[in-house]
Amino acid sequence: MGESFKTHPITGMAVDPIHVGTGGGRLGRVDQSIVRDPVTRVPKIPGSSLAGVYRAYAAMAQKKYPGCAGQGQPDKKGKGGHCGKPDCPICTVFGFARSPGGGFAGLAAFSDAQVLLFPVATREGPVWITSPGAMRLVGAEISEPGDKAVYRSADGQPLNLGWLLLPVKKYPNGQDPQSELKDVEIPPYIRQRLALMSDKLFSHIVNSNLEVRTSVSINPETGAAEEGALFTYEALPRSTVLLWEVISKNPAHFKVGDAAVSAVNDMNGVFEVVEVAHPYLECLGIGGMGTRGMGRLRVLSPKATPQQPTAPKPTGGA
Numbered sequence: 001m002g003e004s005f006k007t008h009p010i011t012g013m014a015v016d017p018i019h020v021g022t023g024g025g026r027l028g029r030v031d032q033s034i035v036r037d038p039v040t041r042v043p044k045i046p047g048s049s050l051a052g053v054y055r056a057y058a059a060m061a062q063k064k065y066p067g068c069a070g071q072g073q074p075d076k077k078g079k080g081g082h083c084g085k086p087d088c089p090i091c092t093v094f095g096f097a098r099s100p101g102g103g104f105a106g107l108a109a110f111s112d113a114q115v116l117l118f119p120v121a122t123r124e125g126p127v128w129i130t131s132p133g134a135m136r137l138v139g140a141e142i143s144e145p146g147d148k149a150v151y152r153s154a155d156g157q158p159l160n161l162g163w164l165l166l167p168v169k170k171y172p173n174g175q176d177p178q179s180e181l182k183d184v185e186i187p188p189y190i191r192q193r194l195a196l197m198s199d200k201l202f203s204h205i206v207n208s209n210l211e212v213r214t215s216v217s218i219n220p221e222t223g224a225a226e227e228g229a230l231f232t233y234e235a236l237p238r239s240t241v242l243l244w245e246v247i248s249k250n251p252a253h254f255k256v257g258d259a260a261v262s263a264v265n266d267m268n269g270v271f272e273v274v275e276v277a278h279p280y281l282e283c284l285g286i287g288g289m290g291t292r293g294m295g296r297l298r299v300l301s302p303k304a305t306p307q308q309p310t311a312p313k314p315t316g317g318a
């Protein structure tokens with residue numbers, strides 16, 4: 001029956017600020033905070049959020065399965081919801097909540113999207129920072145430079161963040177992230193402007209450089225601003241580079257009810273269903289604030305395949 005799963009690493013770059021909220025909870029001066037890793041405190045996009053948007057956009061691309069797009073709850077009359085059929089690419093790949101034969105976990109699984117490279121303003125222009133922990137996401141082992149220096153490709157002027165001046169050292173023993181990232185599609189202007197700092201300093205600087213925006217709640221019925229409805233929210237800034245993994249499971253190892261999965265033939269077929277969502281991530285975004293010019297995420301690798309459909313242009317409505 002062959003292998004049981006295959007891992008597809010994916011990198012993406014924020015085209016807009018990205019806000020994936022915790023669903024409430026004030027953090028300091030921010031009304032709507034974003035999700036953070038509980039250990040490192042570095043913001044991330046939970047795999048469950050990725051799974052939800054991938055499902056919605058994959059269903060949008062397939063067109064034939066509108067009821068299979070969402071959470072699968074039938075309406076009050078018991079109609080709609082996930083079809084749960086073995087020949088439905090959405091229900092077999094993303095799972096379903098109900099059917100005569102019970103639920104199904106889905107053939108694709110999604111890791112959290114974690115920050116690989118994060119942009120900061122310096123006196124010499126933007127620099128993308130990373131850390132040993134972040135580089136471990138791409139399998140690279142790079143030593144800690146300590147909390148009072150950064151590593152760069154060449155010795156040079158200290159890195160001046162305005163409020164913090166960090167001496168620059170050269171990477172030890174050729175551990176340069178630039179070469180470790182050679183198989184990752186990252187724009188050359190980012191690749192050439194990397195700096196690596198300790199995990200502790202990385203978390204601190206990322207958290208100090210998040211976008212904090214103020215917005216106003218609009219009453220959907222009157223179109224007017226609601227009184228006292230000014231709120232602040234934080235977001236990962238534009239040009240943050242994120243990394244996540246899609247795991248495709250072997251359909252031959254699963255049954256839907258008593259039937260074999262017929263919607264996809266193999267693990268590549270599972271990933272093909274997932275991958276059609278990528279152009280939509282760039283047009284329609286993630287995090288539910290697309291109408292505020294937020295959340296668009298450009299997939300950098302793997303490179304989009306030419307047979308993918310063209311995603312629709314974003315519209316003004318929600």
Ligand SMILES: [Zn+2]
Nearest residue numbers: 068083088091
């Ligand atoms: Zn379905």
